[in-house]
Amino acid sequence: MDTNRIKRFATEARNILKAGIAAKITTLGFDKNGNVAEENKPQLMQGGSLWNEQLQTEGFYYQWMSLYNRIQQKGISEVYEEAAYTWFNRLCAIRILQKNNLCSPVLAYADAARTPVIVDEARQGRIPQMKEELRQRLVELLDDDTKVTEQFAILITAWCHDNPIINKCFGGIADYTELLLPNNILAEGGFVDMLNHTEFITDEDFQSPELIGWLYQFYISERKDEVFAKKGKFEADEIPAATQIFTPNWIVKYMVQNTVGRIYLDNNPYETQLQKKWRYLIYNSECKIYNSGAANTTAQPIINSKLYTINYSSLEELKVADLACGSGHILNECFDLLYDLYIAEGYGRGEAVENIFSHNLTGIDLDTRAKQLSQFALLLKACQKDAAFADAHCLPNVLTMPVCDSYTIKDTLGHFVCAYHLDWINVDRKELEDAFDLMKDADSLGSIMRFEISQDTREHLVEAVNAYDAEPKYTEAFKNLIDGFRLILALTENYHALVMNPPYMGGGKMNSVLSKYVKDNYEEGKADLFSVFMQMGMERLVDGGKMAQINMQSWMFLSSFEKLRTQFLKNYNIDNMLHLGPRTFDELSGEVVQNTAFVLSKHEPTEQGGTYYRLVEGKNCADKERLFLSHINDNEDGYHIYYPNVEQLNFGKIPGAPIGYWVSPKIQEIFTSNLALSAVASPCVGLQTADNARFLRLWFELNYSRIGFGCENAALAARSQKKWFPTTKGGTFRRWFGNMYYVVNWENDGEELTNFKGSVIRNRWRYFTKCGATWSTIASGKPSFRYFDKSWLFETKGSVCFPEDEKKNNIIMGYLNSPLVSAFLQTLAPTLDYHEGPMGRIPYMDIEDSNLSDLVETNIAISKSDWDAHETSWDFQRNELLSIDTDTYMENINYEIEKHFEETGEHICIDPAAPKLGSLEWRMEQYKTKWERKFMQLHKNEEELNRQFIDIYDLQDELTPDVPLNEITILQQGEISIE
Structure with a gap:
């Protein structure tokens, strides 16, 4: 299924329909605000109505008044949005039914004039069932070939009421909606023309019950963008658009097979035929049950005694649900698997479908439109199994x-x-x-x-x-x-299995009703709506039941989910997890979240632990699937994605209990046997201006004399009569020194900023007190730490770690820039949000080592000299070529001698020629050698620091001291090219 083409179809169709309906409303006398002049209202007359100086039917009057009342109640935008979607979903559904041979081709064209078949047949006397009043109106219209659109409106409305699937899934069409059928609905390039001659949707696509879900997601994508673009909380009618997202099919299969499928296999351990279809089923290595495509296919399946099996007496008792079902993608997959179970146990096709709809499967969604599409997709799937369900005598249990x-x-x-x-x-x-x-x-x-x-x-x-x-x-x-x-x-x-892609909505976006209810009833999960659904889901399971979800990975790591995490790790068992990371959803979805999919069982953690797949490196959704299947089917683990038998209680050994399934026992031991960094230093967040354009400037935008450089205490800063003071603000990946561009208005001890509404002055008592290490709290990769001078202020994105003992600042900074801290933060903050919480929980071994301190001091000096060599530094003095002197020349000669010895083991003597201070070419050569020398010295120092810290923490088997040349953060403004 080419979702690019489907998206194009849905968005174009929505715009065509909305524009057509907006134009139609205008022709009916309404202005853009939904108001109508008195003279533009229809008048009821005996036997008809008068409007726009033309005689209309009596029914027109009542339809028009119904439209008027609806617009007054809902507003004109909501009405034409509602009408556009009514026509979109019904006409798309009719076309899908037609392509599945479940109805006559009523939308197809009967002639070159684009007359729909339903109109052509009515002209020949074959009219669908309708009220007598409508029939009389239609007969009058059929005499006028120029009114084909009006004829089509009456006929297709009556057909929708008469067709069992359309009527029972989508309900009746409001009487005024017929009036709003666009005048161009049958025109070339109009919506019906798009359906009949679309290049966007193939015949194979029309056979898929997923199609209607994709169409809906893409249809509302613009509405979703509108909702997210607004500031503030989501209102009730905005929640559906804000939280709809279509789950990739292979992840749905993983979730369903490892819940419903796993429950069935636990009760039927010798079943092998169905397993051949379940490509995404995960087996814990201790269970001794193997996928049919795995290497150990000869092993006899057995039930492990430690498994918690849910017992049920017959398939009809197996309760499965999606309580946030959207357009029904997950329900469809549950249907398929349940249907296979029934057929395998000897049930007939019709009996299997009726049992699934009546006993097994439940869907719930607060979006009525999504509920309708779920019912339609499931009923279509039922008809594909048994055409007898075309009369909709048995409906799937989907609720709104x-x-x-x-x-x-x-x-x-x-x-x-x-x-x-x-x-x-x-x-x-x-x-x-x-x-x-x-x-x-x-x-x-x-x-x-x-x-x-x-x-x-x-x-x-x-x-x-x-x-x-x-x-x-x-x-x-x-x-x-x-x-x-x-x-x-x-x-x-009480369900045996729940499978969901719950809505994602942070607590700050919840409206007052939702926010209060969540805080009162789901305290541990209140940070996001998806975590509320995690809590709710486990409550709705039978003991031993299984829940699968795909949601945001933030619950695995962030402190705002720590209570929820602790509760789940203590009370439930993580059977398995696909840690998906970024790029899980296709770009078409517009989602940029990082995800995880998992299966939980409602019982205490087992001894055998869970199975985890680390798929975060997958380039896109398809690549993640390929990595997963390469291990499931071929036992390939080239990227080290497979982590079996991970005991979840060990996660509690790491502060905050993150789901660090990849963390080695050695690193766990380091966390448990050492101090936290917060015991010897204080990571602190700084001020938040609430209006950067007002309170922040680049230092070179100002008169230099207005900036308060070098104020080493608050009193000196206050007496300086300066308005602007240097401040950190994060910045790009750079170690040791730099990224100092900004100044902040701190006149009179920050008087104006302090009194500004919305500003937050955090850790004020730390200002102008100590040196420290600053870092960017948001990064796209590894963190980097830089020297912080006590005469600077610090902002929220450029936090500072203040050592209790200022003499240890260098050692702490050297440690922070080592690969150890990157590895620890991958566990504490894999979301790349390096805020003060995870920073303070890094394990720290308090050491005294002057050599380490000296190496860091040298690194700071080299990086500062590089920073100050550019005009963007406030300490810039002059062009580097002018700074080359005899001392530089002699240092370069000594470097060449040492370099030759390191490379060959030979001692050489270089007789210095007279320096050519007047030669630009000579100065350029010396400039290159000088900065190569500093660059390589910094590289050598960083690797030596890494080696020593790795030795101190005994992590030689876990980490390497190597530093790639492109991670040396001087000469990064185009001076050199690193191959």
Whole structure:
């Protein structure tokens, strides 16, 4: 499936439809704000209506007024967005049904004039079922060949109402929507023309139930961009667009096969035929069960005694759900696997499908449109198995949020109980009123709602739903009540397996309703909505049940998820994990998050530990899949991606308990047997201006005399009468010294900045007190640490580590720039956010070594001389060529002698010629040699520092002291080329 082409189709279609509908609304008398002049409103007359000085049908008047009322209620933008999507999803669905031979080709053209088949047949007297009033209106229109669009609108609306799949999946079309069918819907290049002659969607694509999900994701992609572009919190109607993302197919298969498939195999250990289809199934090495494509295919499968097997008496009892199902991609894969299980156990095709829909599979989403598409995709899949489901007599159990509140119970429950003659005398109405009261906010809360329902009440709800389904009397009167009952039952069910790609939304983006509910009910997971779904999911499982999710990897490492992480590591078992990292989702999705997919079991951690695959180096989603399958099928581990039998309780040995599955026992021991860096130094974040354009300047933008250089204490700075003071601000990868460009307004001890709304002055007591090491808290790779002078200030992106003993600053900085700290931070902060929390938890061995200190001192001096050799430094004096003198010449000669000895072992003597101070060519040669000498000295010093720290921490088997030449951070402004 070429998703590039599908995206182009969906976005072009959306724009064409929206533009057409906006134009149509204008032709109906509305201005761009949804207002209508009185003279532009239709007038109801006997036998018809008058509008725009033309006689219209009576039905036109009621449709127009319905449109007017809807626009007043929702706003014009929401109405034409709603109408555009109504036509988009239904016409796409019709085309999909047609391509699957499940309906006649009603949208196809019958002639060169682009007359749709449905119109052509109506002209020949073959008219679909519709109300008599509509039929009369249609017959009048059929006499006028210029009104083909109006004919098509009536016919396709009636056809949608009459077709079981379209009607039951998508519901009725609002009466005014027919009015909003664009005038150009049938024109060349219009939407129907795109569907009939599209180059974007192949016949094979039309056979895939995934197609409708991809179309939806791409259809709403622009809306998603709009939502993310706005500032502030997401409103309830923006949550669906903000959180929809289509999961790559192979990851869905991994999740389903290692939950539903694994549960089945644990109960049927000698099943081998189905395993051949499950390419993404992971086997713990201690289980002695092997993939059919693996090397050890002759091993006999057995159940390990340490496994926690979920027992069920028949397949109908196996409960599987996706509680954030979106357009149903995961549900489709669950359906396929469950269907195979039923067929393997001898069930017929129709019986298998009915059991899956009626007993096994549940989907929930707060987006009604996504729910409709899930039902459609599943029903299409059912029809592909057995065409008898084309009448939609059995629908998949996919739910959305009901329209109800506590008044629904008060107003209708009594009538319902009487209508169905139910014995509900002992039912606790307060439980139901509280549950329905919670559902008034269902459009914000979705599946995370917790219902305090007793088992007795739950059994009564089951009785009520069964009675309604058996005899749906007074359908509309009780619809909201029954919808509420169904959701309560689905969200209080105990599932054997949950498989989800939950919504991602940081706590700061949650609206007030959602934020309060999350804080009150999911304290450990409140940092993000996906972590709330992690908590909720485990609560909804039976003991021993399995949950698979793909979500953001931040929960594995960040301190904001530490409570959640600790809870999960203590109480549940990580069966396996695909650590996916960046580039998991196709670029088409617009997502730049870093991901992990995993399977958890609801039981205590096992002795055999979990199996982890490190796929973070994969260049894209397909490459990650290739790396994974190369090990699963061929036992290849060229990139060291496979980590079996990792005991999760060992993660607690590292501060913050990050999921550091790749960390060796030796590094774990270093964490447990040494001080944290925070015991000897204080990593501190600095000031936040809230308006950099106002309070920050590049130093060379100002008069030099206005800058307060060299103020070594706060009192001196305050008395200096200077306005601007040097400040760190992170910057590019550079070690030892540099990246000092900025000054900050700190006049009168920061008076204006302190009083500015939104600014935050952190760690003020540290200003102008000590030297330290500064670093960029956000980096794209390794961290780099630089000398920080006490006369400087520091900003949020350029934090500073202050040693308690200032004499140890050099040793601490040398340690921080070593590969040890990079390795430790890969565990503590693999998200490359090197803030003060993980920095303070780095293990530190307190040592005294003057040699280490001297090496660092030399490195700082070399780097400072390089920094000051450029005019971007405030300490720049003169061009480097003018600085070449006799002393430089003699130092260069000594360097050449030492270099020759190192390379050959021979001592040579170089008789210096007279320096040619007046020659530019001579000066250039000496300049090159001088900086080559400094460059190589810095390289040598860094490797020696690395070697000594590796020896001190006894990590010779883990790390190498080697430093690539391109990581030496002087002469990086184009002076040299490093091959």
